[in-house]
Amino acid sequence: MLMTPLPRALIAGGTLTAAAVAVLIVVMWPVGGASQPPPTESGSSSEPPLAAQFPAPPAAASVTPKVTQDGDSAQAVEGEDGARTLCDGCLSEQAVLDVVDTYLRHLDSGYLQGDIWAHPLADIAPETPGQVDGQPKLPTGLLGAPEHNPFGMTIDTRSYPVDTTWIVWVQTGWVPREAIEQRILKTRERSLAEMRASEPINFDSLQTAVEEIAPGTVLPDDHIVRTTSGDLPEVALSWPPIKEEAFVAVDSRTGELHPDGIFSFTSVGVQPPYPAHYEAVLDATRERVARWRSGGGSELGVLPEPT
Numbered sequence: 001m002l003m004t005p006l007p008r009a010l011i012a013g014g015t016l017t018a019a020a021v022a023v024l025i026v027v028m029w030p031v032g033g034a035s036q037p038p039p040t041e042s043g044s045s046s047e048p049p050l051a052a053q054f055p056a057p058p059a060a061a062s063v064t065p066k067v068t069q070d071g072d073s074a075q076a077v078e079g080e081d082g083a084r085t086l087c088d089g090c091l092s093e094q095a096v097l098d099v100v101d102t103y104l105r106h107l108d109s110g111y112l113q114g115d116i117w118a119h120p121l122a123d124i125a126p127e128t129p130g131q132v133d134g135q136p137k138l139p140t141g142l143l144g145a146p147e148h149n150p151f152g153m154t155i156d157t158r159s160y161p162v163d164t165t166w167i168v169w170v171q172t173g174w175v176p177r178e179a180i181e182q183r184i185l186k187t188r189e190r191s192l193a194e195m196r197a198s199e200p201i202n203f204d205s206l207q208t209a210v211e212e213i214a215p216g217t218v219l220p221d222d223h224i225v226r227t228t229s230g231d232l233p234e235v236a237l238s239w240p241p242i243k244e245e246a247f248v249a250v251d252s253r254t255g256e257l258h259p260d261g262i263f264s265f266t267s268v269g270v271q272p273p274y275p276a277h278y279e280a281v282l283d284a285t286r287e288r289v290a291r292w293r294s295g296g297g298s299e300l301g302v303l304p305e306p307t
Contacts, residue, residue: 086120086164090252093118093166095292100168100248102288103257106281114171114243121165121249125157132157136169136245144233150183151175151242153261155249164253175242184237185230193221255289 077085083092091099097118104111124132134149155167196203206225210217247261264271275281 086122086166086252090164091250091255091289091292092252096166096168096250096252099250099255099257099285099288099292100170103248103259103281103285104170106277106284107275111170111172111246114173116168116170118166118168121155121157121160121167122162124155124167125162129158129162130156135167135247138242139240142236142239144235145239146231148231150231151179151244153245153247155247155261159260160249160258161251161253164251166250166252168248168250169245170248171243172246173244175244177237180232180236180239180242183230183232184234185228185232187226187228189224189226191221192219192223192225195225196221255286255293257285257289 083094085092097116100118101112101116104116119136124135126132132155134147134152135155136149136152137147138145138149138152190198192203195206207219210219249258249260250256251258263274
């Protein structure tokens, strides 16, 4: 859930001389899941959480490698074999990507139809542990792009050991054009009478905010309210396709995997529910981790394409 400022009201004319009055409303938007690790046993017979296909990008989208890696990182060290690691004895970036590939392949191969890439959690972690919103960042080069990714997820750095954790991102689809259109910055004007009739909740919030600033102030019906909504420029409609991505966190020291960007712990249980074969998914993942930790992972070769 994101708290989005909508609208910011400017009262013109009449008895009001105050500047802007901010009115906050809550809008629903998918974000990262809870921080707890999944249980070791399957608790549901539901279907896998992801459909086998997601829409292909428009023709203008570029084709990227099946497995990609992020740029150089000050947190990762390249070993003698060229593999990037976060500490001595930790699983390498290649190993972590392979472990997550194994997990997703057994969970639902639909997750493997797009890109998969990793970066160290330390690269985005604030000095004070807590939530980091809008991850991953929007691609570079997007004209007018904000610093915050409005379509991103939230990562709670308190859930993992920062210095040894890789965040592995998996493409789950493409941001619908409608979702971009809804976030384009817009300005509209109407009278307080129109606002009261069409947006009573926003009107009451505005009335309360004005009362706090100037007690006893009356809002005449003929005052004009200018409101703005959205957080993307108009040029965003001409951006190339934007990926929708989910994350899996892996502690490279232990091989422990946290699919918190895929499964969420809610008041009604895990959402989406774990599939019936989830214990087998975990077993296959543990086996893959063990192979890498014993020095045998890289000799297994390239995994077959999902079927």
